[in-house]
Amino acid sequence: MRRLRAEPVGIVAVSLGVAAMGFLLPAVVSGEPPELWPVLSAAAGLPSLALGVALLWLRPHNRTGLLLALAGFVALLLAGVDNYLQVAQLLQETGTGSIPVNGASVAAAQGSWMLYYLPWAWLLLVFPSGAPANRLDRIVAAALPSIVVLFNLLAALGPVASPLPEANRDVALVPGADVVAVLLLPLFFGALLVCVVRFAVRFSHAPAAERVQMRWLAAAGALVPATLLLCWAGYLLGGSSDVVVVGLLLIYLLLPALVAVAVLRAELFDVDRVLAAGLVGTGLGAVALAVLAAIGGWAGAALGQESTAATAAATAVMVLLLLPVHKMLVRWVDRRLFPQRWLIMQSVAALEHDVYAGRALPEDLDIRLRAALSVPSLEVGYVLPGTGEVVDARGGAILPDTSAIAVVVAGEAVGFLDHVPELGHTGTPDRVLMAALARPMELVRLRLELSMALAEVEASRARILAAGYVERQRLERDLHDGAQQRLVALGMSLRLAQRHLGIEQHELHGVMDAAVAELGTVVAEIRQLAHGIRPSSLExxxxxxxxxxxxxxxxxxxxxxxxxxxxxxxxxxxxxxxxxxxxxxxxxxxxxxxxxxxxxxxxxxxxxxxxxxxxxxxxxxxxxxxxxxxxxxxxxxxxxxxxxxxxxxxxxxxxxxxxxxxx
Structure with a gap:
C-alpha cells in the first residue's frame, strides 16, 4: 500500500521536474515567457494528470488512474520538449544565448506524437478492471509501444528535417529506413482500431455492473483512432494537421472526466441516453471535419488564396445534409448498442399508439414487453395509490423480487419491472426509459383503482340489497306469523263468543258482526302489505x-x-x-x-x-x-x-x- 500511495507523489514530482526543464529553464535563459501554444498544450494535459493522481490515491489497486496520469504526463512532456526546442532555435537565430540540444535525441523523437495516443489505447484495453482481459489484449498492449519505438528508431536512421543544425540531416544513415517507418503508420492506426473493437466486444459481454462504467467511455473511445485519421486526412488534403488539434483537445478534456466519473460515480446520471448521440456526433463530426479539410485544401490550391468563403459555404451545406441523418443514425446506433432498451421503448410507443387508436388496452403492457424481449417470466407490477399494494394488470396481488426495477414518478413508485436481468443490475435506470414506462403504468394503476372502487361499490350495493331482501323476508314472516295470526285468532274468538250470546242479546250480534268484518278487512290489508314486501307466491x-x-x-x-x-x-x-x-x-x-x-x-x-x-x-x-x-x-x-x-x-x-x- 505504501508503494502504491507513493506513486501519486512520484508522478507529481517528475511532472514538476519536466515543467521546470521544459518551461522554466528556457524562460530563464532567454528572458522571455513561453509562447502561448506550448502552454496551452501543457494545460490540456493537466486534467488527466490531476484526475489520474486523484484516482491513484483513492483507488490504488486500479491501474486506470496510472494511465490517466501517464496521459497527462505525456502531454506535459511533449509540450515542454516543443517549448525547449523552440527557445533553442530562437536563441541560435538571434545569437543571444544557447541551451544544450542533442541532435540524436531530436532525430529519435520524430514520432513522439504517437505517445499522445498510447495511454488512451491502453486504457481502452484494460478499462475498467485495470488489467488486460485475455491474451489478445496483452499482445495488442505490448505491440503498441513496440510500434512506437520501432517507428522512432527508423525515423532517426532516415533523413531528418529540423531547423536545429545539430539534428538536421539530408541523407539517411540507413537507406529506406524512412520508407519502412511510413509503412508502420497504418499498422499503428490498425492497432488503435483494434483497441476500440476490443473495447466494444468486451462491452457487449461484460457483466451489467461493469457495463455501467464502460458506457461512459464507449462514445468517446472512438475519438482515439478517429483523431489520428483526421490528422492524416488534413495532411493529405490540406497540407496541415491543424484539424487534429480539435480531436486531441476533446480526448484530453473529455476522456479524463468520463473515466473519473465511471470509476468513482458510475451512476451519477443516465449515460445511455447520450451514448448513441455521442457516437453519432463523433462519427458525423469526423466526416464533417474531413470534408471541410478537403474543401479548404482544394479551395486554397485552386483559388490561390484563403478559402474562408468556400469553407463557410461547405459548413452550411454539411449542416443541412447531416441534420436529417442524425436522428436516423442515433436510432440505428441505439438499437444495436442497447437492444433491450430499444425494444422496450418501441413496445411502449406501439402500445400507446394502439391504445389511442382503440386497438389495445393499457393493461397489455406486460404482454407486449414479454413478446418484445422474449422473456416469458417478465412481470409488470402496479402500485395501487394509497394502499401501496403491488398488483398485476388484473388486480391480483404480486410480490416483486429484490432485483425488480422501480418505476418512479415524482418520487413515488408507480410500478415495477420484474425478471428483466440486464436492466435490474445496472444501477440507476435510464430516466427516459422509466418515463416512457411510467405513462402506461400510471394509466393502468389509476384504471385499476377505479375498477376496484367500482367493484367495491357494486359489492356494497349487492350487500345492501341482500340485507334488504333478508329484512323483507323477516318482516313478511313477522306479519304472517305474528299480527295476522293474532287477528285471525281474535276474529274466531269473537265468532265463538257470538254463538254463546242469548236471543235476548240480539243487539250485540250486530256489534259482533261489524267487529269480525273489520278484523277481516285488517287481515286482508296485512296480507296485501306482506305481499308487497315479498310475495308469498315466490315460495x-x-x-x-x-x-x-x-x-x-x-x-x-x-x-x-x-x-x-x-x-x-x-x-x-x-x-x-x-x-x-x-x-x-x-x-x-x-x-x-x-x-x-x-x-x-x-x-x-x-x-x-x-x-x-x-x-x-x-x-x-x-x-x-x-x-x-x-x-x-x-x-x-x-x-x-x-x-x-x-x-x-x-x-x-x-x-x-x-x-x-x-x-
Whole structure:
C-alpha cells in the first residue's frame, strides 16, 4: 500500500521536474515567457494528470488512474520538449544565448506524437478492471509501444528535417529506413482500431455492473483512432494537421472526466441516453471535419488564396445534409448498442399508439414487453395509490423480487419491472426509459383503482340489497306469523263468543258482526302489505309467482316461459325476487300509463342468466327519470349485477327487459 500511495507523489514530482526543464529553464535563459501554444498544450494535459493522481490515491489497486496520469504526463512532456526546442532555435537565430540540444535525441523523437495516443489505447484495453482481459489484449498492449519505438528508431536512421543544425540531416544513415517507418503508420492506426473493437466486444459481454462504467467511455473511445485519421486526412488534403488539434483537445478534456466519473460515480446520471448521440456526433463530426479539410485544401490550391468563403459555404451545406441523418443514425446506433432498451421503448410507443387508436388496452403492457424481449417470466407490477399494494394488470396481488426495477414518478413508485436481468443490475435506470414506462403504468394503476372502487361499490350495493331482501323476508314472516295470526285468532274468538250470546242479546250480534268484518278487512290489508314486501307466491318459484301475477291482473297478461318446464330450479332466491319485482313494476306501469290492450311477460332462463321482459302495445314514449319506478328497478337490477334496458319508441309500445346473472 505504501508503494502504491507513493506513486501519486512520484508522478507529481517528475511532472514538476519536466515543467521546470521544459518551461522554466528556457524562460530563464532567454528572458522571455513561453509562447502561448506550448502552454496551452501543457494545460490540456493537466486534467488527466490531476484526475489520474486523484484516482491513484483513492483507488490504488486500479491501474486506470496510472494511465490517466501517464496521459497527462505525456502531454506535459511533449509540450515542454516543443517549448525547449523552440527557445533553442530562437536563441541560435538571434545569437543571444544557447541551451544544450542533442541532435540524436531530436532525430529519435520524430514520432513522439504517437505517445499522445498510447495511454488512451491502453486504457481502452484494460478499462475498467485495470488489467488486460485475455491474451489478445496483452499482445495488442505490448505491440503498441513496440510500434512506437520501432517507428522512432527508423525515423532517426532516415533523413531528418529540423531547423536545429545539430539534428538536421539530408541523407539517411540507413537507406529506406524512412520508407519502412511510413509503412508502420497504418499498422499503428490498425492497432488503435483494434483497441476500440476490443473495447466494444468486451462491452457487449461484460457483466451489467461493469457495463455501467464502460458506457461512459464507449462514445468517446472512438475519438482515439478517429483523431489520428483526421490528422492524416488534413495532411493529405490540406497540407496541415491543424484539424487534429480539435480531436486531441476533446480526448484530453473529455476522456479524463468520463473515466473519473465511471470509476468513482458510475451512476451519477443516465449515460445511455447520450451514448448513441455521442457516437453519432463523433462519427458525423469526423466526416464533417474531413470534408471541410478537403474543401479548404482544394479551395486554397485552386483559388490561390484563403478559402474562408468556400469553407463557410461547405459548413452550411454539411449542416443541412447531416441534420436529417442524425436522428436516423442515433436510432440505428441505439438499437444495436442497447437492444433491450430499444425494444422496450418501441413496445411502449406501439402500445400507446394502439391504445389511442382503440386497438389495445393499457393493461397489455406486460404482454407486449414479454413478446418484445422474449422473456416469458417478465412481470409488470402496479402500485395501487394509497394502499401501496403491488398488483398485476388484473388486480391480483404480486410480490416483486429484490432485483425488480422501480418505476418512479415524482418520487413515488408507480410500478415495477420484474425478471428483466440486464436492466435490474445496472444501477440507476435510464430516466427516459422509466418515463416512457411510467405513462402506461400510471394509466393502468389509476384504471385499476377505479375498477376496484367500482367493484367495491357494486359489492356494497349487492350487500345492501341482500340485507334488504333478508329484512323483507323477516318482516313478511313477522306479519304472517305474528299480527295476522293474532287477528285471525281474535276474529274466531269473537265468532265463538257470538254463538254463546242469548236471543235476548240480539243487539250485540250486530256489534259482533261489524267487529269480525273489520278484523277481516285488517287481515286482508296485512296480507296485501306482506305481499308487497315479498310475495308469498315466490315460495313456489318464480314461474308460479309470475303466473299468479298474470292471473290476478285486472286485464289480460300473457306469460311465456323459455324453455318450457321448470326453469326456476337454478335461480337464486334474490335473483328470482328481483326478476319478479321487475315484471310486477313493468306490468303496473303498462296498465297505469301505457293505455295498452295487450301485455306479454316473457321469462327466459339459460346460459347462467335469466331474462325477464315485459312488452305492451301501448303508446310508448316511456323514459327513465330520476326518482321514477323504472329508475328504482335499474338500481335494484344493477345491485344484483344485471342490466336493465327500456325500449319505448313513440307509438310502438314499450319493452322493459332485465338480464340477471344466476351466479
Amino acid at each position: 313456489a318459484g318464480l314461474p308460479a309467482a309470475l303466473e299468479q301475477l298474470c292471473h290476478t291482473a285486472p286485464f289480460q297478461v300473457d306469460l311465456e316461459l323459455r324453455p318450457a318446464g321448470n326453469p326456476e330450479a337454478a335461480i337464486p332466491e334474490m335473483v328470482g325476487t328481483t326478476a319478479y319485482f321487475v315484471a310486477s313494476e313493468a306490468v303496473a306501469n303498462a296498465a297505469k300509463y301505457a293505455q295498452a290492450s295487450r301485455i306479454a311477460v316473457c321469462l327466459e332462463h339459460g346460459g347462467g342468466v335469466i331474462r325477464i321482459g315485459v312488452r305492451d302495445n301501448g303508446g310508448g314514449g316511456a323514459v327513465l327519470r330520476r326518482g321514477g319506478g323504472l329508475a328504482g328497478l335499474m338500481d335494484r337490477v344493477a345491485a344484483q349485477g344485471g342490466t336493465l334496458q327500456v325500449l319505448s319508441p313513440a307509438g310502438h309500445g314499450t319493452l322493459v327487459e332485465a338480464e340477471l346473472p344466476c351466479a
